[in-house]
Amino acid sequence: MSRKMLYRHAIREALDEELARDENVVVMGEEVAQYNGAYKVTEGLWEKWGCKRMVDTPISEAGFIGMGIGASMLGVRPVMELMFWSFHSVAFDQLVNNAACVRYMSGGLINVPIVVRGPANGGTNVGATHSHIPEGLFAAFPGLKVCAPATPADAKGLMKAAIRDNDPVYVMENTLLYGTEGEVPDPSEGDHVVPLGKADVKREGSDLSLIAHGRSVLHCLAAAETLQSEHGISAEVLDLRSIRPLDQEAILETVRKTNRAVLVDESKGFGGVSAMVSHLIQEHAFDYLDAPITRVTTLDAPAIYSPHVENDQLPNPKRIVEKVLQSS
């Protein structure tokens, strides 16, 4: 039996279950403990688990993320919150040179079982410094794994997989999804773990494939409704869920089925996730394509503040419908 749950509560349940499962799991970050989380994702966990397992850190991303990486080399399994993934820039050396490369440079003697999580999205009128969407950026570094759940069930399941993984996994959440609701399997039905590297068809369709991840999946589902009801176009929606590892087979399968692909990606076009997906489709399913692959990405400028137009900079159902109709 599943229950309706908010995205933020699904993540909290994942953290709570993993804190109970493994005594080496420790949640750390700015305001995660006594403040109950800047977005209430960790609400109640400090009260339940105490100061050893729920650790408030000062505003020192390079310091505490590096500390978590070092601790993980000794078998601690830190789950570290970046209040915004945008703050990756002040901890980049730790996130890349240390987390991604130390295993390789040691010839496999060391591994770094950490999770870094937090929201990575635009759309909240906080300007360019707080609106970076770096999943494509980090997926470009071998040694790292990246996922971006769109639904509460996937958020819980992917978080649990990330914590159990023995490599560094960066989970990209979304502040605009924290308050969304969805079905999440009940713990009494067993451990709900969604493996990294497995995409999910969120809507079946036959005329074209909308391929997305994160909040863009919801936009695709809304656009698919409009396309069906107003234009008679049947769109399939594939949710990548995991960026690296990437479910290439699922991507090719939907393209082979519909013969048309529109990629929707909140990253920018240059080097974004959709650029990689597009490459894989043309390389492995070229003969199945009836039209060029098209994309709806965030308009290629730093994130604008203005609440009047920020939504138009990002992928949204209207832009997706227009793109599909233009290329039909």
Next chain:
Amino acid sequence: MSLASADSPQLDFAGSPVNQSLSADDKIHLFREMTRIRRFEQASLKMYNKGVMGGFLHLYIGQESVAVGTVSLRGKNDHFITAYRDHGHALALGMSMNECMAELYGKATGCSKGKGGSMHYFAPDKGFWGGHGIVGGQTPLGLGLAYGLKYKELEGCAMCYLGDGAVNQGAYHESLNLAALFELPIVYVIENNGYSMGTSQKRSSSFRGCLAQRAEGYDMEWDLVDGSDLYQVRAKANIAMERARKESKPSIIEIATYRYYGHSVADANAKKYRTPAEIEKYKKNHDPIRLWEQRLLDEGVLTEEKSKEIDNAAKEEAAASIEFAEKSDPPTVEAIMDDVYWESDHNTEASKIGRHFFND
């Protein structure tokens, strides 16, 4: 430079308990370890200049007493981490010359299978966590080792070495605050050789007293050490290490030392930003190995013959490591793709789901 050493009169630290407990063999062992490091470095420089290896080579010659003195205090749960000038720490911690030299040669028999190079030696089984290339980048990692000890309720200490050039990196200052705030068992060891590459301390750092004294801003203990005196290195490092182990409190110790060569062998101006007279003065008056040797001769612990024998053995060991490295095979091209992900290396279920690698 803030030098504890220079030419000022010094206290005699031979009488400190941690030094009084040293047997004659222990003292000779310290001499042997410093000598081995120097001979290894000289051998690697010779081969580097022949063009047989790539990359950088940051030599430890002149600083041997720091690694050997501090490592000699190693306890069961102690961990060590340093930056890119890492050969001395590696050898002192028990890594073999063979695996270290082979790594310089980029051979599969190297300590990191030829994947790390000079700046990235590791031996977790010996408590050595690298070998890190970015200045100051290892300072939060060292903090994490201390965090791990405390989290697992083990009595131990994390030794995190950095150069005087690293003390102005933000990550280091964030680490100091966290170390004091969380009361973590760590000792930050500033190996102050006076120069951050070609920029002297005077031109790179603003400070009151000495670099370690910045600890006061973080409510942390600190000390200043003359690196040319091995007894002093041990005596003062021991206090900081015991503070970490017994009280779970961090410290900074600044050890005044000197490097005889450039920042790396690629340092084209190594002989321009320092006068030859300055380098000669250190070699003549402050060389940690010669001073230790003289001390042991004076104490009657060491003889000239024994000293020569140890030196010859170190030279032979270094020569043998060159032979080992030269005879070893390089990594295969296929090996490039190993050691990226733990899950893939172990062929786990997780590694079989989705595409992990994107080679066309």
